[in-house]
Amino acid sequence: MKIGDAAAESNLSVKTVRYYADTGLVTPGRSESGYREYDATTVQKLRFVARARGFGFSVAECRELLSLYEDDGRASADVKRIAEAKIEALDRKLAELHELRDELSRVAMACAGDERAQCPILDRFAEI
Amino acid sequence: MKIGDAAAESNLSVKTVRYYADTGLVTPGRSESGYREYDATTVQKLRFVARARGFGFSVAECRELLSLYEDDGRASADVKRIAEAKIEALDRKLAELHELRDELSRVAMACAGDERAQCPILDRFAEI
DNA sequence: ATAGAGGTTCCAGTGAGGGGAGACTTAAAT
DNA sequence: ATTTAAGTCTCCCCTCACTGGAACCTCTAT
Numbered sequence: 652m653k654i655g656d657a658a659a660e661s662n663l664s665v666k667t668v669r670y671y672a673d674t675g676l677v678t679p680g681r682s683e684s685g686y687r688e689y690d691a692t693t694v695q696k697l698r699f700v701a702r703a704r705g706f707g708f709s710v711a712e713c714r715e716l717l718s719l720y721e722d723d724g725r726a727s728a729d730v731k732r733i734a735e736a737k738i739e740a741l742d743r744k745l746a747e748l749h750e751l752r753d754e755l756s757r758v759a760m761a762c763a764g765d766e767r768a769q770c771p772i773l774d775r776f777a778e779i
Numbered sequence: 780m781k782i783g784d785a786a787a788e789s790n791l792s793v794k795t796v797r798y799y800a801d802t803g804l805v806t807p808g809r810s811e812s813g814y815r816e817y818d819a820t821t822v823q824k825l826r827f828v829a830r831a832r833g834f835g836f837s838v839a840e841c842r843e844l845l846s847l848y849e850d851d852g853r854a855s856a857d858v859k860r861i862a863e864a865k866i867e868a869l870d871r872k873l874a875e876l877h878e879l880r881d882e883l884s885r886v887a888m889a890c891a892g893d894e895r896a897q898c899p900i901l902d903r904f905a906e907i
Numbered sequence: 908a909t910a911g912a913g914g915t916t917c918c919a920g921t922g923a924g925g926g927g928a929g930a931c932t933t934a935a936a937t
Numbered sequence: 938a939t940t941t942a943a944g945t946c947t948c949c950c951c952t953c954a955c956t957g958g959a960a961c962c963t964c965t966a967t
Contacts, residue, residue, distance in 0.1 A: 653933095655944065665945085670924055684932055686945060695905070702904045707879050710923070720901050730900045731892035734883060741880040745873065751835050752869040755862060764859035772858045773848050776830045777823070783913065793914090794956060802954095812963055814914055838954065 654679075657689035661697035668697060676700060676714055696720075708737060782807075785817035789825035796825060804828060804842055824848075836865060 657679075658665045671677050672687060677696050680688040689697075699720060703713045716733065719725045761771040785807070786793045799805050800815060805824050808816040817825075827848060831841045844861065847853045889899040 653945075664924080666925060667923080669946095674923095682932095684945090685947095686932080699904045702906065704923095706883055706904070707876070716901070716904065719898075720905065723896060725896050725898070726894040727890050727896065727898035727900075728892045728894065730898045731887055731890045734887040734890070734900050738880060738884055738887060741876055741883070745876050745880065748835075748869055748873050748876070752866060752873065755834055755869070756866055759859055759862040759866060762855050762859045762862070764856045766854040766856065768851060768853050768855065770847075770853070770855035770858045772855075772862050773844070776827045776834070776844065777848065778830065781914070792956080795954080797915095798955060812914085813916095814963080832954095 652689050652694065653682075654687050654689065657687075657694050657697060660694050661701050663697060663701050671697065671700065671710075674710070676710065676717070706737075707741060708733075712737070780817045780822065782815050782817065785815075785822050785825060788822050789829050791825060791829050799825065799828065799838075802838070804838065804845065834865075835869065836861075840865070 652660075654665055654668055658668045661668070663671075669687070672679055677693050677700070679693055680690070682688050696717060699717060700710075700713045703716050704710070708716065712733065716730065719730050758772050758775045763769070780788075782793055782796055786796045789796065791799075797815070800807055805821050805828075807821050808818070810816050824845060827845060828838075828841045831844050832838070836844065840861065844858065847858050886900050886903045891897070
């Protein structure tokens, strides 16, 4: 199957699928005329990567997960370690964003939001 | 004051301060020899931007906030609107990350994490 | 006089693609 | 059989907010 169908079947854009081939994440064949040719296995890998990306894994992490996926001799512990590191990273990010959100919310609440110039939000950013 | 001191006083890197000058976010003067010259007002603007960036605002948003900060005739409503839009964006991001975190956590919990190949995490990504 | 610290410009790269040009191939409609 | 439309190819520039480095210049201290 050609790239357009492979993209549709994996819920990725054609540009993204081409990018994944360019960076060696998947290796489609080539037709005589030079078109990339995707077989079922390769499309399945694309889908795998699309889902892992959706879970917040970087392309580099997807590469690692994909090689474990392809490795019959893998240990599930290796996969779990990657997932747990990602969960911890998500927790850190969540805590940071939450704190930001709360302080911004506090400051915004104190702002009258009228036609006057006085503004606690700007004051907070300008704080000496 | 020269760029190194301005950077130190605003908790930014020299590279960042130069970038902000290149993109017109702040406009330092120039000494005869060509060095950027930062006065107190300009350093204060750098500090303002550094804090706003720390709150998650993009440089473009900082530009907008900075122009309100400099505008004596501003209405605090304009600032509040920007802040509330950012809070809503943060809420959306938080909800998304939280959902991700929880599902990843559920899936990881189901993984034995041993030397066997069977892995619910990979299964989840490979799901048909 | 010279060493070193700090300044200048410009170029390249990051992650993960998106947009578009110009050339080519393929599939469908006439 | 021909034409047209859609799809694909490579290539290059753009994003965001910087960071790193090279080559060169200026200032200060010894």
